[in-house]
Amino acid sequence: MTDIVIQKVGPEQIKNFPDALGNLLKRCVDSGASVGFIQPFGHQEARHYWMNTVVPGVERSQILLWVALLKERVVGTVMLQVSMLPNQTHRAEVGKLLVDPDCRRMGIGRRLMHQVEEGALQAGKLLLTLDTRTGDVAEPLYHQLGFRTAGVIPDYCKPPEIGSQTLDATTYMYKRID
Structure with a gap:
């Protein structure tokens, strides 16, 4: 879509x-996205997450962040955790791929995700990792983009x-980008 920047x-x-x-973030969680938050989930909690977790990481160049804009409205985002431990500086972790419902x-x-790969390569990364709720709508996208399943962790x-008593599995995935 050409209107998306x-x-x-x-x-x-x-x-x-x-x-x-x-x-x-609130719209995505309200629509069932499993991205670390559970209902009830308010706008203040969502804003707090960005201000207290993501903003400092971007300011310290530990997190790279992209937004998708449609007529200047944020309709998507993804971030890349590039600050890793000394034995993991060759990799980065993808997080919070969100698209407005x-x-x-x-x-x-x-x-x-294509921007994430470009950004990772520019940052000298060779390997991308991520996790997603097993069976989530994003899982097939990641496979289409060349990510491989490393394993599944139940529960x-x-x-x-709200009120769910079940536990979901997560699928860990990776992609070499060198």
């Missing part, structure tokens, strides 16, 4: 985005729905 968000711009990113199936997630996390 993918933009890397640097330290000088990051503080302009927490409200929009908070709205996006109203904008799914438009290729936004795929475009964001890894709580689902985002």
Whole structure:
């Protein structure tokens, strides 16, 4: 889609985005995305996550962040944790691939993941890792993009729905990009 613009968000711009990113995160969790948060989940909690976890990481160049904009509205995001322990400096971890529920199936997630790969290569990374809820809608996308399953951990996390007593498995994946 030509109206979608993918933009890397640097330290000088990051503080302009927490409200929009908070709205996006809340919408995704409300629609059932398993991205670390459970219901009830409010806008303040979503904004707090971005301000207290992601903003400092971007400012310290530990996290690279991209947003997808549709007419200046944030409709997607993905981040790359590039600051790793000394024996893991060759790899980076993909996180928070989010696409607004109203904008799914438009290729936004795929475009964001391509940006992540480019950014990882520019940062000298050779290996990408990520995890996703087993059976989630994102899992086939990651396979299509060349990620391989490293393994599945049962009972890894709580689902985002209110009052759920079940536990979901997570699939760990990797991709060599050198």
